[in-house]
Amino acid sequence: MLNKWFSAMEEAIRELKHWPDKSIQIFHHNDADGITSGAILTRAFERQGYQVRRFCLEKPYPAVLRKVYEQEGRIIVFADFAGRIAPMISELNKGRNLTLILDHHVAEASTDPKVHNLDPDLFGLKGDRDISGSTTCYLFAVTMDPINHDLASIAAVGAVADGFFVDGRLVSQNRDAALEAVEQEKFAIKQVEKGEQYWLKTSTGEIPVLEFGDYLDLLGGVGYYHNGPDMGVKVCLEGVSPESDKMVEELKATRKKIFDEEITRLQAGGWKQATHIQWFHVENRFFPMGVKMIGAFCDVIRETKLIDPNKYLAGFQIIPDEIPGFGAIKFNEVKISMRVSPFMEGEIRAGRVMGLNILLPEATNRLGGFSDACHSLTAATTVAIGKEERLIEEMEKIIQGESNG
Numbered sequence: 149m150l151n152k153w154f155s156a157m158e159e160a161i162r163e164l165k166h167w168p169d170k171s172i173q174i175f176h177h178n179d180a181d182g183i184t185s186g187a188i189l190t191r192a193f194e195r196q197g198y199q200v201r202r203f204c205l206e207k208p209y210p211a212v213l214r215k216v217y218e219q220e221g222r223i224i225v226f227a228d229f230a231g232r233i234a235p236m237i238s239e240l241n242k243g244r245n246l247t248l249i250l251d252h253h254v255a256e257a258s259t260d261p262k263v264h265n266l267d268p269d270l271f272g273l274k275g276d277r278d279i280s281g282s283t284t285c286y287l288f289a290v291t292m293d294p295i296n297h298d299l300a301s302i303a304a305v306g307a308v309a310d311g312f313f314v315d316g317r318l319v320s321q322n323r324d325a326a327l328e329a330v331e332q333e334k335f336a337i338k339q340v341e342k343g344e345q346y347w348l349k350t351s352t353g354e355i356p357v358l359e360f361g362d363y364l365d366l367l368g369g370v371g372y373y374h375n376g377p378d379m380g381v382k383v384c385l386e387g388v389s390p391e392s393d394k395m396v397e398e399l400k401a402t403r404k405k406i407f408d409e410e411i412t413r414l415q416a417g418g419w420k421q422a423t424h425i426q427w428f429h430v431e432n433r434f435f436p437m438g439v440k441m442i443g444a445f446c447d448v449i450r451e452t453k454l455i456d457p458n459k460y461l462a463g464f465q466i467i468p469d470e471i472p473g474f475g476a477i478k479f480n481e482v483k484i485s486m487r488v489s490p491f492m493e494g495e496i497r498a499g500r501v502m503g504l505n506i507l508l509p510e511a512t513n514r515l516g517g518f519s520d521a522c523h524s525l526t527a528a529t530t531v532a533i534g535k536e537e538r539l540i541e542e543m544e545k546i547i548q549g550e551s552n553g
């Protein structure tokens with residue numbers, strides 16, 4: 149199976165080298181794994197002489213993809229997302245652009261020979277165990293040119309930050325990348341009681357990789373609309389600097405201020421109450437933070453006295469009509485993030501109440517929205533602006549076992 153994956157990558161690289169366009173557009177995710185993926189690919193393609201344009205996305209929104217695929221004859225690369233939507237990308241592409249997908253999430257096969265879905269999930273590896281987005285990009289880069297072996301430590305950072313361990317340790321391809329980085333003296337592995345701790349060796353000393361991952365997550369998430377992802381990629385390739393430290397401190401202060409203000413609003417009666425769901429809407433008040441932050445805010449309050457522990461918790465945030473560096477784009481969409489209190493968590497785990505993975509996607513579908521990451525205890529989808537109240541009502545209907553309409 150693995151041989152097949154490497155053959156598929158070699159085939160894609162052959163095609164890449166014969167493609168007339170010598171510029172590459174990289175679209176990558178904004179978490180630590182996605183930022184390290186973007187950094188690895190940028191360096192690797194630049195080394196091959198390509199002119200690289202890099203765009204960081206919180207999600208591969210269909211509106212963005214439609215605009216991307218207005219182009220023809222280009223080379224388009226997706227990193228740390230898009231594995232599952234290869235069929236949709238194939239439909240949009242229709243053989244016109246060379247597309248490479250370097251994701252590690254659960255994937256579906258491409259239906260366009262010009263769309264190379266190189267997601268290792270299609271070749272027997274598990275993205276939530278064996279291989280991160282960053283390690284996927286790293287192995288692609290090394291297959292393209294062994295000179296890229298020096299990027300192993302960046303791959304290992306993404307793997308640790310994505311947080312998939314077996315008995316507290318990286319395994320499989322992720323582990324191999326980390327061991328390579330250790331050999332290159334850029335990485336250290338320390339045995340601790342419950343597994344391993346990972347350290348990044350830098351010119352200014354050793355940094356715990358989990359801490360460095362948080363640093364990248366902050367740049368990518370809190371700093372999304374403030375050039376944070378660019379700084380994140382720079383930090384991966386060149387190391388942290390006083391400039392990046394300053395940016396991270398400012399972003400932490402921004403997040404604290406915005407969250408504190410929102411908590412004050414909720415205390416002052418900013419809630420809306422349905423029978424089983426308590427919800428609120430931050431409109432555009434979280435800008436310039438990315439839309440991942442509505443989920444992060446729900447995480448902050450879900451265990452506090454701010455919420456009714458017997459109800460589901462939902463927050464809405466408007467998706468700005470802009471992708472940094474890519475330009476204006478009309479989304480007209482709002483993101484909903486849902487969480488639950490520790491009490492409700494127990495109820496869901498015991499099967500006494502419905503999990504968010506059923507409740508939210510079902511209601512979102514009824515309103516023609518877009519479901520993405522839905523798990524039983526955390527879930528997020530998007531719907532058109534103006535449908536917020538109806539989405540809550542649909543969920544109430546589902547909870548009460550009523551039929552559609």
Ligand SMILES: [Mn+2]
Nearest residue numbers: 181228281310
């Ligand atoms: Mn990832």
